[in-house]
Amino acid sequence: MNCNDIKSLLLDYLDNNLDKKTKLEIEKHLDHCKICSNELSQIRLLNEKISNMNKIENPRHLFDTFMLNLEKEKNRLKKWSFGINSSSLFRIAASILIFITGLLTGVLVVTGYLEKTRIKKMENEISSLKNAVAITMFNPHSTSDKIKALTYFNENNKVSPDLLRSLENALFFDDNVNVRLAAANALFRYRDNEQVMELLIKCLSSQDEPMVQIAIIKFLVDSREKRAAESLQYLIKNDDTNIIVKEYADQGLHVLL
Amino acid sequence: MNELTDEILMFRVKSGYLDYMADLFLKYSNHILNYFCYMTGKIEDSKDLTQDLFLRLIKYRKSFDPEKSFKSWIFQIAKNIFIDYSKSMHHNCAGYENLGSIDKDEAEKNNFHGNDSLLYYSISRLPDEYRELLILGKFHGLKYKDLAELFFTTESAVKKKMLRALNKLREIYFKTENNSGNEL
Amino acid sequence: MYNKVKQNFMVMKTVYIFIVVFLHHFASFSQSTELAVAGTEKVRINDLYGDLKISANNSESIRIEIAGHKNIPESISETESVRYKPDNTQLGINIEKKDRILIISASDRQSQFTNYRISIPKKLMIEIRNKFPSKSNGISFNKNDGRYDAFMNNINVRGFKNEIDINVFASDLKLNNVTGPLAISAFYGDVNIDFLRLNQDNPSQIELFNGNIKVNLPYDTKSIVTLNSESGYIQTDFTIKKATVMSKNTRTEKNRVHGVIFRKYYNTNITGIINKKGTPLTITTYNGNIKLLRKDYPYIPFYIYTD
Numbered sequence A: 001m002n003c004n005d006i007k008s009l010l011l012d013y014l015d016n017n018l019d020k021k022t023k024l025e026i027e028k029h030l031d032h033c034k035i036c037s038n039e040l041s042q043i044r045l046l047n048e049k050i051s052n053m054n055k056i057e058n059p060r061h062l063f064d065t066f067m068l069n070l071e072k073e074k075n076r077l078k079k080w081s082f083g084i085n086s087s088s089l090f091r092i093a094a095s096i097l098i099f100i101t102g103l104l105t106g107v108l109v110v111t112g113y114l115e116k117t118r119i120k121k122m123e124n125e126i127s128s129l130k131n132a133v134a135i136t137m138f139n140p141h142s143t144s145d146k147i148k149a150l151t152y153f154n155e156n157n158k159v160s161p162d163l164l165r166s167l168e169n170a171l172f173f174d175d176n177v178n179v180r181l182a183a184a185n186a187l188f189r190y191r192d193n194e195q196v197m198e199l200l201i202k203c204l205s206s207q208d209e210p211m212v213q214i215a216i217i218k219f220l221v222d223s224r225e226k227r228a229a230e231s232l233q234y235l236i237k238n239d240d241t242n243i244i245v246k247e248y249a250d251q252g253l254h255v256l257l
Numbered sequence B: 001m002n003e004l005t006d007e008i009l010m011f012r013v014k015s016g017y018l019d020y021m022a023d024l025f026l027k028y029s030n031h032i033l034n035y036f037c038y039m040t041g042k043i044e045d046s047k048d049l050t051q052d053l054f055l056r057l058i059k060y061r062k063s064f065d066p067e068k069s070f071k072s073w074i075f076q077i078a079k080n081i082f083i084d085y086s087k088s089m090h091h092n093c094a095g096y097e098n099l100g101s102i103d104k105d106e107a108e109k110n111n112f113h114g115n116d117s118l119l120y121y122s123i124s125r126l127p128d129e130y131r132e133l134l135i136l137g138k139f140h141g142l143k144y145k146d147l148a149e150l151f152f153t154t155e156s157a158v159k160k161k162m163l164r165a166l167n168k169l170r171e172i173y174f175k176t177e178n179n180s181g182n183e184l
Numbered sequence C: 001m002y003n004k005v006k007q008n009f010m011v012m013k014t015v016y017i018f019i020v021v022f023l024h025h026f027a028s029f030s031q032s033t034e035l036a037v038a039g040t041e042k043v044r045i046n047d048l049y050g051d052l053k054i055s056a057n058n059s060e061s062i063r064i065e066i067a068g069h070k071n072i073p074e075s076i077s078e079t080e081s082v083r084y085k086p087d088n089t090q091l092g093i094n095i096e097k098k099d100r101i102l103i104i105s106a107s108d109r110q111s112q113f114t115n116y117r118i119s120i121p122k123k124l125m126i127e128i129r130n131k132f133p134s135k136s137n138g139i140s141f142n143k144n145d146g147r148y149d150a151f152m153n154n155i156n157v158r159g160f161k162n163e164i165d166i167n168v169f170a171s172d173l174k175l176n177n178v179t180g181p182l183a184i185s186a187f188y189g190d191v192n193i194d195f196l197r198l199n200q201d202n203p204s205q206i207e208l209f210n211g212n213i214k215v216n217l218p219y220d221t222k223s224i225v226t227l228n229s230e231s232g233y234i235q236t237d238f239t240i241k242k243a244t245v246m247s248k249n250t251r252t253e254k255n256r257v258h259g260v261i262f263r264k265y266y267n268t269n270i271t272g273i274i275n276k277k278g279t280p281l282t283i284t285t286y287n288g289n290i291k292l293l294r295k296d297y298p299y300i301p302f303y304i305y306t307d
Helices: A003-015 A020-032 A034-051 A060-099 A105-118 A123-130 A143-151 A161-173 A177-188 A194-206 A210-222 A226-237 A243-256 B006-014 B018-040 B043-059 B070-088 B095-101 B104-109 B117-125 B128-139 B144-150 B155-178 C002-007 C033-038
Strands: C014-016 C042-046 C052-057 C063-069 C093-098 C101-106 C114-121 C125-129 C153-158 C164-178 C182-188 C191-195 C204-210 C213-218 C223-236 C240-257 C260-274 C279-285 C290-295
Touching: A003 A020, A003 A034, A003 B155, A020 A034, A034 B117, A034 B128, A034 B155, A060 B018, A060 B043, A143 A161, A143 A177, A143 C182, A161 A177, A161 A194, A161 B018, A177 A194, A177 A210, A177 C164, A177 C182, A177 C204, A194 A210, A194 A226, A210 A226, A210 A243, A210 C182, A210 C204, A226 A243, B006 B018, B006 B043, B006 B070, B018 B043, B018 B070, B018 B128, B043 B070, B070 B128, B070 B144, B117 B128, B117 B155, B128 B144, B128 B155, B144 B155, C052 C125, C125 C153, C182 C191, C191 C204, C204 C213, C213 C279, C279 C290
Parallel strands: C042 C101, C042 C125, C052 C114, C052 C153, C125 C164, C153 C164, C164 C182, C164 C191, C182 C204, C191 C213, C204 C279, C213 C290, C223 C279, C223 C290
Antiparallel strands: C014 C063, C063 C114, C093 C101, C223 C260, C240 C260
């Protein structure tokens, strides 16, 4: 081996990536070649120094500033949905002029307000409209992509706090009922987990989608979870609860008590 | 597959759950801050660049490919930000010799130039490409595979370049050591 | 004279729609068909209680036809606070484009109970959503049966290559020649699905609260299936490998019909692999039976599957 060969193998030698034979050959050369061994020790020194360079401390306020920026971003996207509100109001008003139907303007205003909740999910997609080159592997309009995201990494028996949080988010905030059901089913698999149970019981009353409410009621009743009785009573007494949900809650209550 | 990887977190951000960006911030902001500091030599600017980077991650979340590594993606964006920054600065960005512009107290507070100012000086003298490779590879510890992905090249090409970078650094470091008092 | 004809709702009307008058805030669409569908990736159908026949076409446009009417049930009172959008198609339908989604809804009570035939480009995603009826709709439920029948309709979907997302209150669903991925839920009604093949990229799920589910799947489909029927039975001629059966009191039956083995599992949940590991397929009914049947299997006479 001559010096040139050694030079190109130095890195691998330092990383210990060579087979025994080559390693021995290199060491043989290094024994008698001062230049090369000098070079090696210098590079080794530099390697160490660089990896031991001082890590600059991350000041706390960096995180706080970030959180502020994050909130601003989220609000900015929400504001846009109000913008759409006024445009859909405008559209509806315009269409009435054109087509002369009989809806009252008052109804139109209500429609506009309801539009807001329906496009709550679209707040994130709006920004992509302005981003002309949006290369997506994941389609924000696709229900099954969302379900895949929730359940794909769901194959063991442990639930991490992050997974729990994402399932909780989907369960309560997603516009799509099927996504919520998928999140609920994912949570049901962790019936042995105390945290999950408490979450389901506590939040039964804040779930607003009837089908999901029924699924949760069934699950809690089947699991003979007596602690759910209070939530069930709340549902029965509350005027806003859907009739069918009330029936299930009522039945469930009888079973539990 | 079973643990919460960066790719999964970014995937969720992409899905619209923006809050998960906070987790990624906590994990990566230090790396990124250090990267910018050592690339630019300026601490305050580096803090701004770091904030800018995470905002960009949110804005361009749709372009994240979950099949690829998050680490290489984030450093790609960091690299772009650095390039933009160095273009907007009209002098050579390796302003370590401008350590004078960072007042001593702040430097000490931030532990910036520690014990080996010669090392920092030599690194600052390297061309951007070499400096970046050394920072990412040796300081941040990115593997050759990740570096290859980051620079759109092959592992062997990365290794060769790394060697050249180290040799160049060696040249500067030991030469100046020998000629101490000359160029410093 | 013309007015009388117009008012006669039993006359079939065919209108070809070349989409859409309403402009989105951020994008403008011409009235040409091509452009419009090119900007659409999904069609969402909201709260139509008539019978719906939704089929896939190879063109770039959507076509809607009226195919009859249902009687508006008496139990639904006239005074409700339901929000309708104005008719912009002269069929009683409102079509609106938001973002990249085309939203189809009824413009009044009458059209909500009209039967429609809708033909949609086959590469689009489909979403059908009928909300749970609420008290404000004037629904009153008796203890007697028939309380859901007012809302009961038949929904046929055939031929789509993209995802189908259905969430309805009371419908008999028939899906033919679909690939999925599917996300289907209904509170009441029967579900019949005939797969062309099962999309392997994303999971599919079918959840029913009251009713029976029958799924025909090509015999060589690779999938991890989860079948839940706690108050009914699960019948299949697939061999479910590595099956975990969870049940309180289960009974299994085995029948041989023309050389094919059918297994019936009572009151249980099963998870397992058919053929090889593949995309997850979850089928659940809280009150009913599940049939998961092979199709296109060579050498087996087709008539054993008629049921």
